[in-house]
Amino acid sequence: MDPQASLLQSLNAEQRQAVSAERSNMLIVAGAGTGKTRVLVSRIAWLLGVEALAAREVLAVTFTNKAAHEMLERIEALKLNTVNLKGLWCGTFHSICARFLRSYAVQAGLDPSFTIMDSDDQKRFIDELLKAEEQADLAVAAKAAKLTPAKIGAIIADFKEQGLRAAQAAAKFHSRLTPEMELTLELYPVYEQECLRQSKVDFAELILRTVELFTHNAELRALQQRRFKEILVDEFQDTNHLQYQLLSLLKGHDSHIFAVGDDDQSIYGWRGADYRNLNRFLKDFAPVHLFKLEQNYRSTSQILHAANLLIGCNHERITDKHLQSVKGDGERISVLSFNKVEDEASGIAQCIEKLIADGEAPSSIAVLYRNNARSALIEQELLQRSIPYYVYGGQRFYERKEVQDAISYLRLAVNPSDNGALLRIINVPARGFGPAKLSTLRAIAAERGISLHQALCQVVAFAKEHADAPREIKLLAKKSAGFVELIAALNAKVQVGAAPELLLTMVLEAGLLDYYAQVDAKEKKDSDEGRCANLEMLLLNAKNLSAREERTPTEDADGKPLSKIVAFLSNAALMGSTELTASGSSGDDFAKKVRLYTIHSAKGLEFDTVFVAGFERGLLPFVPFQQPREQAQQRKCLEEERRLAYVAITRAKNHLYLCYAAYAFSYYSGWQLAGPSPFLNDIVRALGRNERATLFDFYAAADFV
DNA sequence: ATGTTCCTTCTTTTT
DNA sequence: GAAGGAACAT
Secondary structure: OOHHHHHHOOOOHHHHHHHHOOOOEEEEEEOOOOOHHHHHHHHHHHHHHOOOOOHHHEEEEEOOHHHHHHHHHHHHHOOOOOOOOOOOEEEEHHHHHHHHHHHOHHHHOOOOOOEEEOHHHHHHHHHHHHHOHHHHHHHHHHHHOOOOHHHHHHHHHHHHHOOOOHHHHHHHHHHHOOHHHHHHHHHHHHHHHHHHHOOEEEHHHHHHHHHHHHHHOHHHHHHHHHHOOEEEEOOHHHOEHHHHHHHHHHOOOOOEEEEEEOHHHOOOHHHOEOOOHHHHHHHHOOOEEEEEEOEEOOOOHHHHHHHHHHHOOOOOOOOOOOOEEOOOOOOOEEEEEEEEHHHHHHHHHHHHHHHHHOOOOHHHEEEEEOOHHHHHHHHHHHHHOOOOEEEOOOOOHHHOHHHHHHHHHHHHHHOOOOHHHHHHHOOOOOOOOOHHHHHHHHHHHHHHOOOHHHHHHHHHHHHHHOOOOOHHHHHHHHHHHHHHHHHHHHHHHHHOOOOHHHHHHHHHHHHHHHHHHHHHHHHOOOOOOOHHHHHHHHHHHHHHHHHHHHHOOOEOOOOOEOOHHHHHHHHHHHOOOOOOOOHHHHOHHHHHOEEEEEHHHHOOOOEEEEEEOOOEOOEOOEOOOOOOOOHHHHHHHHHHHHHHHHHHHOOEEEEEEEEEEEEEEEOOOEEEEOOEOHHHHHHHHHOOHHHHHHHEEEEEHHHHO
């Protein structure tokens, strides 16, 4: 069969049109479960196979690493044997921008070995800034205003995502600055300056700096515009202004954007995402060919009907869709009411136990919840019944202390001016380098205007040459000599392009593993659960990534391969997820595990059976405590929460359970009356009277278990 | 320099 | 109720 026909044969008419459309700007409005990813993947295959584009002329942007991985895997699985996939760029906005900035660091005004800060690093970084003497007043004021480093970081990220540097933010908001913004603005310039000094880049900066680079550097902009003939964007409704701007910059005269999205699934408004970008796109990039996918392959008609009724209550929808299920009615939706949240957890676990006993595959069962806290009780109940489970994003693997420590060594080796990395590990394992020595070191660094690492090196060198050095200096040198040597040895390996697993091994053997073995012993963790196990996992992960790089090396924008260690560190910072590259999720255990996800992180996934835990008043929609909002904003939030509920419901293929507790407990306000989510009422109200009994089965806990 | 105990502070979602 | 911080003891 010719490639053209084989690509199209498994698609329906509307999908086929989108995949085989002639090249132009396109917007695919793809409702939940309509085969959005399939269309994206097939379109890429079409571009490569039929339109004969080279892989390097295609750019695919996704919203999560998970989605990027899946897309690459599915393209590979199509076995386009005539096509070489090397050079195809597929990744998140952040990872793609990181690549641009590595290639054009100099033009972007960055150190090419910059390190990427995740939100946690950013928090520490700000904390550190506030400790400096010059910032003492600000630190006091911030504390008085209950403005934490985390909040400052969030506000800065907010500014950056609106494309605003410190001066611009001050100018734009001058009349409507909240006290928090005002304080943040005082620190923002210092923050920017210190990031540059330490060669650190936060998440938002990755995108902002790339946008600035291509805005001001016409030559580089033209180069990219010529390179990427087709730019495909997944989850377009989740783009923010800055990302939209980036796309505008990357699109050239002869290239096109293929955007896929669904305004009804926009759930990242709180992060600056604006689904109205769908409309903007239609205007700004006209002429745009509009396609709609309305055949839902995923859910039974009952489930889809409920979802449609719910989303129908939103007034600010911008596309009208009529999703139709290709499946039959299926079972009714079960609404499970429990007395307390604990009962809900055990009820869900019992129900899952029964399903598995009846032969359902554990991996086709998912429990979804609004906030991570809700997973703890359910985990406990599953554990009690020895039902294996997999929590996505509980404690993120790369955020674990021991993992971050190990990575900090590598970061320091690559970028010695990374003070945050140094502070993290200077005394891990314990070297007798406590707060007192640290403040001496800080003073030396500040006085000479150098990084902490440089200061440390100078101290060690000085003590070596001057036997009569002050006692304080000698002591400092003595305690840190080993550390300085280790970093130097690592750095030497980095220079010759050593593999990350080699560097990690050096770090572990230099004492980190022993140290954490002791910690494990003290915490009485068995070898399976402990921190050492995580470090081994990290090592394994590094090996896997290396092997992968061997097969398909990551290239920078000029087509030069990226150093493995840099690729590894970028990956570590950008992969907030527990998804341990491919390895952690592809083991055969994985197939036997029930899935636990927040609703946000379950977007794009589907499961045979879905339990929505906490489909509850106060939680969904989430009612923030004590935060008066303007009415317009409040409605906006409500509609986003409704979309969130819609996303949760539309994850289910065949069986849907909506669960709630009558009472919720918080240590803050005690027992609170909860009860069913108003969204349940939305659906019920919208139903015809004779439909009510056919769509739902209502169970009180007692009947049910 | 490290270990202990008491105190305060918390609520959402993530690259 | 847990986690992180500050004050205090070893």
